[in-house]
Amino acid sequence: MATIPFTKGHGTGNDFVIVADPDGTAELTGEQIAAITDRRFGIGGDGLLRVVRSRAIDAGAATPDAEWFMDYRNADGSIAEMCGNGVRVFVKYLLTAGLATLAPGETLKIGTRAGTKSVTLADNGLEVDLGLWRPDESEVLVRGRGLPIARPGLGIDVGNPHIVVALPSADDLATLDLTVQPVLDPVPPAGANVEFVVPADPLVQDGVGAIRMRVFERGVGETLSCGTGVAASALAVRHWAGAGAPDQWIVDVPGGRLGVRVVRTDEGERVLLSGPASLVFSGEIALA
Structure with a gap:
């Protein structure tokens, strides 16, 4: 052998x-x-x-x-x-x-x-x-064990597909059961990683945004971290926050902390992940 x-x-x-x-x-x-x-x-x-x-x-x-x-x-x-x-x-x-x-x-x-x-x-x-990122404005409903109702998700492409879902509190994030794969409606053609995020309080401090995240990865299940998912989550919250949202973010995941930066170029916005x-x-x- x-x-x-x-x-x-x-x-x-x-x-x-x-x-x-x-x-x-x-x-x-x-x-x-x-x-x-x-x-x-x-x-x-x-x-x-x-x-x-x-x-x-x-x-x-x-x-x-x-x-x-x-x-x-x-x-x-x-x-x-x-x-x-x-x-x-x-x-x-x-x-x-x-x-x-x-x-x-x-x-x-x-x-x-x-x-x-x-x-x-x-x-x-x-x-x-x-590289360059882009949002998908078509709404996807996400159902998961521990979610009392289906919640809308935002599609974010950072080289692979993600659906990001905002939750109202840290307790909702903690009690979410990701031993079962979330159900997406409609299902994206290539599937997607699914991220659940909660903003820090305050969301922005000293010009840096902060969120917490958990993720269910395609073909894997829940993982302690997902780099592209971290980037997608920061981008989604930044997108929701609108004009004036920071370009630098800290994202806490069960496995530690990662950094996200958005850099504006002539081609569009590029997203960088560090950790x-x-x-x-x-x-x-x-x-x-």
């Missing part, structure tokens, strides 16, 4: 199994990925990051401006477009393994299925430019 080396890492509790495959010769099946990320019979993780050079990726996902490509899979083995926490953990692995360097003021480009993402050093770890990334342990696992 073949074995492969791996490293386990996480970003604010959003955890990943990292498999190095620079030349793209060891692509894993969905069934193998689901077995590896199983928390009882495998290593355990919210997803798997395959470290592969962009030139070894199929042409449909190629990012020639980035040497390295993050082949991200959900815990059920399904393909995902992007993962904000995953990008930071991916870069942490590259730097630790000596596969890349990143000095203050420099930018490291990482290929993803949502395009090339630029990563820089930040005071709280690493910051990734998630820590950690590598926990390495080993080998047998493949079925």
Whole structure:
């Protein structure tokens, strides 16, 4: 039975199994990925990051401006477009393994299925430019266990799809049961991660907005954190707050705290996510 080396890492509790495959010769099946990320019979993780050079990726996902490509899979083995926490953990692995360097003021480009993402050093770890964002004004109703009534959600696209739902209080957020997948009506064509948010009191202090969030991820379930979901949640609350809302946000999730910045450009608004990334342990696992 073949074995492969791996490293386990996480970003604010959003955890990943990292498999190095620079030349793209060891692509894993969905069934193998689901077995590896199983928390009882495998290593355990919210997803798997395959470290592969962009030139070894199929042409449909190629990012020639980035040497390295993050082949991200959900815990059920399904393909995902992007993962904000995953990008930071991916870069942490590259730097630790000596596969890349990143000095203050420099930018490291990482290929993803949502395009090339630029990563820089930040005071709280690493910051990734998630790119342009856009709201979807079509209303989606969200039903969930612990919600007395269906609540409207705002669609936000930051390279992957999200539905953000505002809750009235911290108690509502705490008692929400996310062991059961929320029901979306209508269901977006590609599905969506679903975020539930509560504003801090006060919402804005010293020009910085603050919210709390929990998330149910496609193909995974509730996770301690979701990087793109954090960005989508901050953007949704900023959108609801209207003119004068800040461009800088702090988002608390069960796994820790992340930062979000909005930068205005000629192309539109870009959203940047910052936070820590950690590598926990390495080993080998047998493949079925």
